[in-house]
Amino acid sequence: MTGEIDVCGVFVPGFLIALAVALALTALIRRALAACGAYRLVWRASLFDFALAVVILGGVAAAQGRLPWM
């Protein structure tokens, strides 16, 4: 998460990229879970979604810089 990434001449922090990736991933996983009907087992959908987003963001940020393609 350190360092900046050059996007068309604009330097953006790497964390922003991680955030965008995590958001997209969360949306996908949410769709999949909703399609399976997993939300019937969830007490508070918003709380679950938020927690999911935080977990995925943590994962993406941790993976960033360690994987060769990130």
Next chain:
Amino acid sequence: MSSASQREVPSRASASPAATSADGAARGQGGSPIQRSLANDVVFSAKTFAAAMLALYLAFSLDLPRPYWALITAYIVARPLSGMMRAKAVYRLLGTLVGAAAAVALTPAFIDAPEFLTLALALWVAVCLFLSLQQPAPRNYAFRLSGYTAALVGFPCFDAPGAVFETALARVEEISLGVVCVALVSELVLPRYTGRYLMARFDIWLGVGARWACDAVLGRESAASQRRFVAEAAGLAELRVQAAYDTPELRAAVAATRTLHTRIAMLAPAVFGLADRLRALGPGEAKLSPVLATLAKWLSAGPRGAPEDAMAIHEAIVSARRAGQGLDYAGALAGIDGLARLWRECLILRREMRGRTGGAARRRAKSDPPIDRDPAMAALSAAALFAAILLCAGVSMAIGWQGGATATMMAATGGAVFAARDDPAQMAMRFSLWTTVGALFAGLWLVAVMPMIDGFPLLAASFGLLLLPIGLLTAKRATGASAVAFVYGFGGLMALQETYVVDFAAWANGVLSVTVGSWTVALVMALIRTVSPGWAARRLVAAGRADLAAIAGARWVPQADDLAERMFDRIVAVGPRLAVAGGRAGALLDEAFADFAAGLDLLRLRAERARLAPSARRAADLVLKTLARRFAGAPAPALPRRVDRALRRIAPEMRGDGAFDAAVALDGLGRMARFSAQLQQEARA
């Protein structure tokens, strides 16, 4: 939002719905069954305050230039129900982005000509307001907001056009921060979803409708229950629109709620027309009384009635059909049949919605509800706002006043926020009053409290003393606007003090400019835009007539559901205005109902006319032509004669279904025309 919350639906509505819930609806504020309990308000206030403090804290620690904007935003966006908050939050973000972008785009273009920049910004605000008035709520908020955000960013940058990008960025950052904080707190801590309130409201509305139908069927005085039916609809429509932004499950059910809404709205012309037919038939029609008694019994069970009971009514109708003769009698039976079918559909849809199976209803998903666009009034509002901004900006430019930018911002904001009201001037004055009160408190804080504060916890605690009680008021419809105005004034004036230095001149200038801005917009709106509620109601009824004229003239062939929604939306808009106007109020509401019933009859006649024999069809066409003229406002003395002639022509082929339906529709049209004419005559006398 699954089975648990369904069980929580207040059972009060179901105890004896036709009687108790309707009474409760009349007594409760805005007809709400939901106890607006103090506990709910306290939780809401605490949540809003927590979100505001979170936003303020983050803004301070991120070193944002105007931390208090985040605080104000939290109070503007916060709503007790999740759906309302989401809608407001999303459209506030969008509107802010677009408005800030517009300011950034416009300012460099007119960098050397502040006069033209003023003109351009005023035009932008006015155009956005116009577009917003052409959009349904809550989406219209984004348009309005993108208008005055441009003003908020653009006008303060006149002295330093180079700063426009920073100002725009700060605005977007702080608004986003406030919105996100509110969304987080509101969704994660004790969220309240729209669903259960929506179902409870539907039950109450059904109960009120059933009561009205019962009164009409039994020949009792029904004006009061009719008015209650309209009053109950207003709050429900709002709630239903907001449900579209609530939890995903509820969003999926929104199409079903819309269908149910339209069905219940269609009860209005059915009951109204049937009441008129029964009145004409007289109380002596004993052959109908078993049918009416069965129907009344079913209706008095309210929303808890069983849709299967419709069979009993149907059998009673069939046996009654053999007993009597004549179009009046057959028409009354057809009316009873129609009402029973409609009520059955309502009950089935209600059951489906509760069971969330939503079979038939879900299939009928449709786009946005048609709203009554009134381009002329919207243009007038936009013109008034344009004039107010130019006046404010022009005067402050001419006298070289420092606070002129703030005044102009206030004029733009107040004008855009209140333009949709009948009395924007009054609202703007009230807003100004409460903003000033908030500003006075800000002054008190700056002088007396801030010097003692040495950290964020203490600052938050001192704000809590003031904002927690104010938060209680934001939850209530009657005081919400004033409370938000207070926070606006408080936060806005605190914002002037970026350093904790007391600057009386800046503070006084701020208060003065807020007052001048609000008063300018109030003055201009009072001169150009304010209309009396009675006038607005008459305009709505006239717009409905124009629709009917278009249908009669075959220029417009809507679906029955769409027409019903449109006509009923107007009735709902007319209702509260008439309550204020007094005088001939009831009569105008009756006229609107008669027009609604006539509209559906018109569609029925249009649909059946192709199946009529040529001579009957010609007679029916003549009636339609006369009606088109009448709804367009021309006198049509020949109408009753022509209706009678068409009915005589149709009589020989009455065995066919099409001809019978056409005859009933014609008869209904004749009745409603007579009814309206009589009301208008009484009004003139």
